Amino acid sequence: MDVVVAPEDGGVVVLELGPDGRTGAPRRLEWEQLPGCVRALEPAGPRWVWADTAVVYPRLLRAGTPVARAHDLRLAHAVLVRSTYLADGLPSAADDRWGPQEHPAADAEPSLLDLPTAGGTLEPADVLAEHRVQQQAVTASAHAGRLRLLLAAESAGALVAAELTHVGLPFDAAAHDALLTQLLGPQPLPGGRPAALEALAARIRAELGAPGLNPDSPPEVLRALHGAGVEATTTRQSELERFDHPAVAPLLEYKKLARLLGANGWAWLSDWVHDGRFRPDYLPAGVVTGRWATRGGGALQLPKQVRAAVVAGPGRRLVVADAAQLEPRVLAAMSDDRAMARASRAGDLYQALVDQGVVDTRAHAKVAMLGALYGATSGEAGQLMPRLLRSYPAATGWVEAAARAGERGEVVTTWLGRSSPVPPDSWREAQRRAGLPEATAAEQRRARAQARDWGRFTRNFVVQGTAAEWALCWLADLRRRLGALPPVAGRSPALVYFLHDEVIVETPAELAEEVADAVREAAHRAGRLLFGDSGVTFVLDVACVGSYAEAG
DNA sequence: ATCCATAGCGCC
DNA sequence: AGGGCGCTATGGAT
Secondary structure (H helix, E strand, O other): OEEEEEEEOOEEEEEEEOOOOOEOOOEEEEHHHHHHHHHHHHHHOOEEEEOOHHHHHHHHHHOOOOOOOEEEHHHHHHHHHHOOOOOOOOOOOOOHHHOOOOOOOOOOOOOHHHOOOOOOOOOHHHHHHHHHHHHHHHHHOOOHHHHHHHHHHHHHHHHHHHHHHHHOEEOOHHHHHHHHHHHHOOOOOOOOOOHHHHHHHHHHHHHHOOOOOOOOOHHHHHHHHHHOOOOOOOOOHHHHOOOOOOOHHHHHHHHHHHHHHHHHOHHHHHHHEEOOEEOOEEEOOOOOOOOOEEEOOOHHHOOHHHHHHOEOOOOEEEEEEEEOOHHHHHHHHHOOOHHHHHHHOOOOHHHHHHHOOOOOOHHHHHHHHHHHHHOOOOHHHHHHHHHHHHHOHHHHHHHHHHHHHHHOOOOOEOOOOOEOOOOOHHHHHHHHHHOOOOOOHHHHHHHHHHHHHHHHHHHHHHHHHHHHHHHHHHHHHHHHHHHHOOOEOOEOOEEEEEOOOEEEEEEEHHHHHHHHHHHHHHHHHHHHHHHOOOOOOOOEEEEEEOEHHHOO
């Protein structure tokens, strides 16, 4: 049974929808009454159908009412509008009320005036109609099963995203403050520069003979370097390292510390860490490939340096798991490459390439594989490519085909049905003009370069996007398994972090091994769900630790 | 004052 | 001539 939920002024309208498509009488509930409705219906396991998990679910969580299953119509709409798995498109494609919206911050108490209805109001009938349109479109698809899995995974991911923000990542602010103080000196007044940075700035100015230099300004630094006879073309680390000058070392040190201060310093700490938890806003499918993004807090770029402050509470452990070489494994499965599938069963896929005699070292295996996924043509990766083509013709052929399609301006599609955007008009125009008789050599060169750029995008899209689908299925199945574990002293394991191919579960210490098993079983299940009997193994690195820094 | 592009670096 | 992001600071434009 589905339960359709439509926000309206002051509350929601709830419609129960039977398997025959008939609806019960609409019930109008205040927001405060919705948790009661959920509690009454949840044990039977209905599927909650709503426009935006990000709008409804945080309120339910604050009311202590988790939900087992949902269907997020807006996320589904975004997939279905583009998917080449729908031969006839989605009838509601032009209805911009279902297009992308400015989501409210997850922890903001949503005022009903700014519900996400930019293109108009969503009445209960509209929500119900969109639900039916989507169901019919999926049913008519030649890939209905894959699309259903994708939409279920996407929706489960949206539930997880709200839960991650609600629970938060355990974060020891005092430990982080101590790290900052140790590396930078005491916290400066607002706008001030910490002592360690001030000292480094003084050294840089002295070594470059540039008394007023602001080391935070790349153009100024570049001019000062030139004045001191250092002919660097940029101020980036890899460039500066090539010069032997006494200003280089303090400059690199300055940049490193300034980065820490700017991205994860005291301001970040007070903005994003409260009551011992770091609570970023996750944006499911915030990236074209289907990966998540975050808004604020930089949660998906948490530097290794900072992870020591991610610590489990007393009596608890962190189970940190990441999928080893996920993208090559996904490619092996989707392309049905038997030789690469065999390599996947060896555990360390890169080492297996060495053992199969494809390349001579593990480092070469990694460079070559990433080169194949990203479209490297030159350098070490380019040189190793012929060996990969010979050994894994199906896998390499798959990404090559995606690249060629992109170069022709065509759309490519992931395993479960997420399709790439079409190239921009400017791209098409450049290609068109390069084909005209009067096209200059420069125009043709630029058009070819742009075509290859788009080809690299589509090449990576099919792999990164399918890996994101695997990760969502993993996450969804893990969430279900964790919910089934018995609490210890009233405490249950909880997902607290998700990062593309990595999860952290915070758990009572007694359950750590069971959680680790659940994480592995979920990975196995995700592989079966997507690819059936592909022969590809999805291997995890799992660590049960007190602090994130101890993992991996 | 506010918006935007760029540089540079962090993560996968 | 290696894909996808977010974030900060800077500096120019409005």
